[in-house]
Amino acid sequence: APANQPYRTGYHFQPPKNWINDPNGVMIYKGVYHLFYQYNPKGAVWGNIVWAHSTSNDLVNWTPHEPAIFPSQPSDINGCWSGSATILPGGKPAILYTGIDPLNRQVQNLAIPKNLSDPYLREWVKSTKNPLMQPTAQNQINSSSFRDPTTAWLGPDNKWRVVIGSKVDQLGLAILYKSKDFVNWYQSKTPLHSANTGMWECPDFYPVPIHGQNGVDSSLKGPYVKHVLKVSLDNTRHDCYTIGSYDNVKDIYKPDEGSVEGDSGLRYDYGKYYASKTFFDDFKNRRILTGWINESSSVADDIKKGWSGVHATPRKIWLARSRKQLVQWPVTEIEKLRTNHISLANKLLKGGSVIEFSGVTAAQADVEVSFEIKDFEKAEVLEPSWTNPQLLCTRMGASVKGSLGPFGLLVLASEGLKERTAVFFRIFKGHNKYVVLMCSDQSRSSLNQDNDMTTYGAFLDVDIRHHKLSLRSLIDHSIVESFGGGGKVCITSRVYPTLAINKAARLYAFNYGSQSIKISKLNAWSMKTAKIN
Ligand code: DQQ
Numbered sequence: 001a002p003a004n005q006p007y008r009t010g011y012h013f014q015p016p017k018n019w020i021n022d023p024n025g026v027m028i029y030k031g032v033y034h035l036f037y038q039y040n041p042k043g044a045v046w047g048n049i050v051w052a053h054s055t056s057n058d059l060v061n062w063t064p065h066e067p068a069i070f071p072s073q074p075s076d077i078n079g080c081w082s083g084s085a086t087i088l089p090g091g092k093p094a095i096l097y098t099g100i101d102p103l104n105r106q107v108q109n110l111a112i113p114k115n116l117s118d119p120y121l122r123e124w125v126k127s128t129k130n131p132l133m134q135p136t137a138q139n140q141i142n143s144s145s146f147r148d149p150t151t152a153w154l155g156p157d158n159k160w161r162v163v164i165g166s167k168v169d170q171l172g173l174a175i176l177y178k179s180k181d182f183v184n185w186y187q188s189k190t191p192l193h194s195a196n197t198g199m200w201e202c203p204d205f206y207p208v209p210i211h212g213q214n215g216v217d218s219s220l221k222g223p224y225v226k227h228v229l230k231v232s233l234d235n236t237r238h239d240c241y242t243i244g245s246y247d248n249v250k251d252i253y254k255p256d257e258g259s260v261e262g263d264s265g266l267r268y269d270y271g272k273y274y275a276s277k278t279f280f281d282d283f284k285n286r287r288i289l290t291g292w293i294n295e296s297s298s299v300a301d302d303i304k305k306g307w308s309g310v311h312a313t314p315r316k317i318w319l320a321r322s323r324k325q326l327v328q329w330p331v332t333e334i335e336k337l338r339t340n341h342i343s344l345a346n347k348l349l350k351g352g353s354v355i356e357f358s359g360v361t362a363a364q365a366d367v368e369v370s371f372e373i374k375d376f377e378k379a380e381v382l383e384p385s386w387t388n389p390q391l392l393c394t395r396m397g398a399s400v401k402g403s404l405g406p407f408g409l410l411v412l413a414s415e416g417l418k419e420r421t422a423v424f425f426r427i428f429k430g431h432n433k434y435v436v437l438m439c440s441d442q443s444r445s446s447l448n449q450d451n452d453m454t455t456y457g458a459f460l461d462v463d464i465r466h467h468k469l470s471l472r473s474l475i476d477h478s479i480v481e482s483f484g485g486g487g488k489v490c491i492t493s494r495v496y497p498t499l500a501i502n503k504a505a506r507l508y509a510f511n512y513g514s515q516s517i518k519i520s521k522l523n524a525w526s527m528k529t530a531k532i533n
Pocket of ligand 1: 098147232
């Protein structure tokens with residue numbers, strides 16, 4: 001990153017300047033990946049929102065285009081907010097998005113490509129029938145809580161369905177609309193789903209096969225798929241999901257028994273990650289998740305540096321074998337940026353030790369490590385009241401010594417460790433099983449105290465008696481995206497080191513537990529800079 005801009009990313013998506021938020025309308029068309037995103041052309045804070053547009057052949061390098069959708073009709077004159085793409089029969093893309101009308105009401109609009117032979121889909125034409133869905137006296141929909149249409153899917157009656165995020169009081173709603181022709185939409189009597197978790201932004205609803213890691217088209221239904229409903233909770237800023245079943249005749253989604261809705265349930269990411277969206281990549285038969293990573297710095301600092309917000313590395317997403325959660329892994333294309341490989345195997349990490357890895361550019365790196373644990377009996381007991389993993393990680397940060405852990409990586413660290421972000425594990429003895437806690441501790445990530453340095457954490461469902469414990473961290477100047485247990489827990493953090501920048505950044509493995517841990521293998525690479533916009 002430039003010396004005066006040490007927090008610019010090397011391979012995480014961002015425009016040259018200004019504010020960005022939600023990824024929108026992500027899709028693949030004629031072999032080209034399209035990413036649209038919420039963008040303020042005029043500054044580093046939210047406002048004046050348009051759909052900026054970039055395309056890519058590999059989800060790694062991105063070419064910018066002119067904004068694709070911007071205020072131009074009464075139905076979107078005060079902003080073009082989030083929405084999704086649907087591929088209609090014949091391979092024709094259509095975008096549904098939220099417009100802000102002259103009365104500042106949220107309404108839903110349609111746009112289609114002007115020229116289908118342009119693989120870059122540079123120009124979009126809005127329907128003259130816009131808005132296609134709007135709050136009225138009859139439907140009683142709250143005009144300031146009616147936004148973010150999903151990708152639509154086809155039901156057995158050959159009608160399209162789409163979900164719009166909403167709420168009534170504190171009840172989050174996935175309002176369902178149906179249509180025969182994608183233009184005339186009518187509201188279904190009952191929502192697809194609702195729960196008492198506050199406003200649902202950016203809902204996402206899609207099938208996942210029960211076997212394997214492939215993805216399927218949003219319209220697929222059958223005995224071999226389960227369904228996922230993700231909602232972005234605007235009060236906690238978390239992307240939460242449940243896994244369940246979808247009755248496509250009654251048009252009801254029901255989370256599986258035992259699912260927890262909202263913040264104490266499952267999250268795509270237990271760090272900073274919001275307003276995400278998936279799409280089905282029919283070229284590689286996978287479902288890909290894209291998401292927005294907000295800043296953790298002050299607005300004043302964002303204005304000073306002239307930009308705010310990045311996107312996470314696109315992740316492939318599939319159902320875990322347990323069928324109780326999803327698994328995510330950075331798309332393999334990102335690996336072509338790897339260079340300067342270093343590796344190590346069977347290295348004992350004694351209690352209280354720290355070892356440095358040199359030979360990679362630690363400010364822009366990809367690190368994969370797996371740990372082997374013995375002496376399970378030495379694990380500390382997990383108190384029954386310790387049910388909140390984030391709180392546990394906060395109380396037992398990286399510098400609090402334990403027995404089996406804390407062990408893991410110190411990234412974006414300065415010499416002497418005045419600054420460091422610690423991504424680590426602790427093993428506890430729970431009620432007839434071992435419990436793995438994964439943490440990302442930002443409390444000492446920067447000497448600049450103006451940043452949000454909240455610690456994150458989650459429990460990781462890995463049976464460590466039979467499996468090694470793996471951790472991968474994608475490090476990119478001000479971003480640390482970590483994947484525990486092969487992608488069962490993801491934690492993304494934003495950090496703003498003042499010493500550990502560019503060449504001064506270092507990478508370590510550490511074990512502050514009393515018991516030895518073995519690094520069974522470690523592979524690390526410098527990451528080349530991608531061509532982004
Ligand atoms: N961002 C958009 C909204 C959405 C929110 C506005 C989520 O459509 O609800 O920029 O970050």
